[in-house]
Amino acid sequence: MGSVGGHTDGTTGERRQLINVAYRLLGSVSEAEDAVQDAYARWYGLPPGRQKEIASPGAWLTTVTSRICLDLLGSARARRERYVGAWLPEPLPDRTEWDGTGAADPADQIVLDESVAMAFLVVLESMTPAERVAFVLHDVFRYPFAEIAAVLDRTPAACKQLASSARRRVGTTRIPARAIDRADMVRRVKEAWEAKDITALVALLDPGAVMTADGGGLAGAALHPVEGAARIAQYMLAIADRAPGLELLERSVNGVPGLVARRSGVVLTVAAFDVSDDLVTRIWVVRNPEKLRPWARED
Numbered sequence: 103m104g105s106v107g108g109h110t111d112g113t114t115g116e117r118r119q120l121i122n123v124a125y126r127l128l129g130s131v132s133e134a135e136d137a138v139q140d141a142y143a144r145w146y147g148l149p150p151g152r153q154k155e156i157a158s159p160g161a162w163l164t165t166v167t168s169r170i171c172l173d174l175l176g177s178a179r180a181r182r183e184r185y186v187g188a189w190l191p192e193p194l195p196d197r198t199e200w201d202g203t204g205a206a207d208p209a210d211q212i213v214l215d216e217s218v219a220m221a222f223l224v225v226l227e228s229m230t231p232a233e234r235v236a237f238v239l240h241d242v243f244r245y246p247f248a249e250i251a252a253v254l255d256r257t258p259a260a261c262k263q264l265a266s267s268a269r270r271r272v273g274t275t276r277i278p279a280r281a282i283d284r285a286d287m288v289r290r291v292k293e294a295w296e297a298k299d300i301t302a303l304v305a306l307l308d309p310g311a312v313m314t315a316d317g318g319g320l321a322g323a324a325l326h327p328v329e330g331a332a333r334i335a336q337y338m339l340a341i342a343d344r345a346p347g348l349e350l351l352e353r354s355v356n357g358v359p360g361l362v363a364r365r366s367g368v369v370l371t372v373a374a375f376d377v378s379d380d381l382v383t384r385i386w387v388v389r390n391p392e393k394l395r396p397w398a399r400e401d
Contacts, residue, residue, distance in 0.1 A: 113145060116160045120167045121211040126238045127171040128178075129191030129223050131212070131396055137174065141167040161249065168235055168253040175231035186319030188327065190386050191223040192393045193372040196354035214357030217242045220374035220386050222272075223356070229268050236261045237268035284377045285352070285359040291375070291382060292350050292361055298342055300335050307331035308381040318390030321370070334385065362397065369397040 117138060124134035141163050145153070156162045182189045194212055216222060217238075226234050232254055239245040239253065240261075247258040247265075254261055287306065294302035313334045317323030328337050342348070345365070353362040355374045363371040372394060376384035388394065 113142070113159045113163060116163050117142075118211045119160070120163055122213055123164060123238070123243060124167055124171055125194075125212050126217055126223075126226070126242060127168065127234060128174060129227065130393075131192050131194070132392075133174060134171075137167055137170045140170050164245070165249070165253050168239060172231055172235050172253065175234060179231075186317070187323055187325040188314045188316050189227075189318075190314065190316035190388050190393075191220065191227070192396070193220065193360075193374060193388050194218060194356045195397050196357065214354070216357070218356045219358055220356050221376045221384065224386070225272055228271055230264075232256075233264045233268040233271075236264035237272070240265045241269065283380070284375065287377045287380070287382055288359045288361060288375055289352060292352060295338055295342060296350060298339055300339055303335035303338060304331045306382055307334055308378070308383045311381070311383055311385070313337065313385040313387060315387040316390050316393070318392065320391055321389035323387065323389045369394050372397060 120138045120141065121134055124137045125131060128134050128137065144166055145159065145163060148156075153159070194214065196214060212218065226238070229237065235253060236247075236250055239250045240247060247261045250261045250265075251258045254264070256264075291303065291306055294306060309331050310329070311331050311334055313324070313328040315323035315328075324337065328334050345363075347365050348363050348370070349365065351362045351364065353360055353372075355362075355372055358374070360375060361373045362369055363373070370389065372388045374386045374388075375382050
């Protein structure tokens with residue numbers, strides 16, 4: 103961000119941390135950026151005397167950003183009820199794979215670790231807004247419950263209980279496969295899809311596999327999850343038949359191996375995978391072009 107409104111008081115160095123917190127809370131790069139910008143605007147809107155009274159501007163900005171995200175999470179539930187089809191978090195590219203990208207892009211600021219893997223973000227979506235804030239701030243970023251209490255306007259003990267409740271939801275999520283295993287599976291899915299080999303695709307998918315697509319009403323996508331290995335394989339091959347000239351690329355998606363489909367250099371689809379016992383168990387397909395903006399500059 104550099105300086106905001108011409109000010110350079112040291113708070114701008116907090117932006118990377120704030121973007122990381124906000125993305126994990128919201129699952130959206132653009133909304134995370136807006137929340138952080140709003141927090142900085144509030145900081146610079148304070149009288150100079152009030153700013154000087156704040157011992158830790160970084161902690162103040164984190165609290166304000168988290169409160170903004172909490173409000174957004176509450177309103178997001180109503181918005182997503184009106185969303186066309188399934189809503190999925192915004193997929194993140196690994197910027198080290200591209201050249202010429204600007205460091206000011208918020209997607210560049212997000213640390214790609216297990217807490218942004220699509221499987222983890224989808225679990226976060228199942229939490230209440232308060233659970234999500236308490237869990238992300240404490241378990242992911244190690245903020246003490248006393249500070250989280252100021253965000254949620256609850257007691258530290260209540261915040262601890264919220265994080266514990268959220269942790270039980272996460273506890274049902276299996277530990278992700280090793281990156282090398284996942285990369286091999288994704289490569290095999292790509293090869294079978296390109297060969298239009300339905301037998302090979304079915305063999306790579308868990309019998310109870312689920313594919314969820316997000317087109318947002320702006321791109322063609324299944325409105326409901328596609329369940330079962332055979333149905334998913336048939337769906338994938340139908341897409342291949344309807345989309346001549348589509349190019350599949352192996353790419354990092356939220357820090358783990360995934361696939362990107364593009365035509366004439368334009369990214370149309372980003373797919374993330376969950377793998378267990380050498381089979382693909384979940385596929386998350388994002389086709390909403392508004393969620394693919396961070397991918398627009400791929401070479």
